[in-house]
Amino acid sequence: MTQHTNFSTRLDDLQKRVVTARSAVQTAATESDAQLKERIDQAQSHLDQSVQNARQEVSQTAEGARAKWAQVRADAAAKMSDVKANMDKRTHQVDAKVAAKDANWAEADAAEALDFADWAVENAQLAILDAIHARAYADKLAKAADNS
Known part of the structure; x- marks a missing residue:
């Protein structure tokens, strides 16, 4: 298996993880x-x-x-x-305003995590393209050396 194929497989795996995460989030909205x-x-x-x-x-x-x-x-x-610690702390809150601030913070944290994931995908794309170019160039030089 070539490295290029490995990149494609890993991107497929990443896509599956995103689908699984999306499904989990949608299901969680209706859970107890x-x-x-x-x-x-x-x-x-x-x-x-x-x-x-x-x-x-x-x-x-x-x-x-x-x-x-x-x-x-x-x-x-x-x-x-530590989401679990935040969740445990949250269950002891009785003030609606404090709970609303906590919810706002948690939503902002989730949005930042999605921004980071987007950034990571962009970086992965650039790194993969660079790796493909580097391999193609190395193969070209190796072929030229073999033909010399």
Whole structure:
């Protein structure tokens, strides 16, 4: 399998994850509080695992592009709030104005996460195009060297 095929497969996987996330969000809007809390626990657990993996990758990779991207992932994950803690704190609120401010903050946080995801996709596209160009150029030079 060529690297180009691997990029296509990974983009297909990413697209499937977006469809799954969209479906989960749409379903969550109609779920009970208990179901929603369970869904949040699962999502938080996946994010926590991703944070752990990114930090491990940073510690294992000394330099280069892989280390830079691992650090970006670790930094972004570290900025993500602990949703479960926020949810637990929220259940103790009795003031409607405080709850409304909390909801506004959570919605703004979600919008920022979507903006970051959009930025990440744009960066991935640029990096993939650069990788394809770099491979094509290396193959061209190798072919020229073979023909010499």
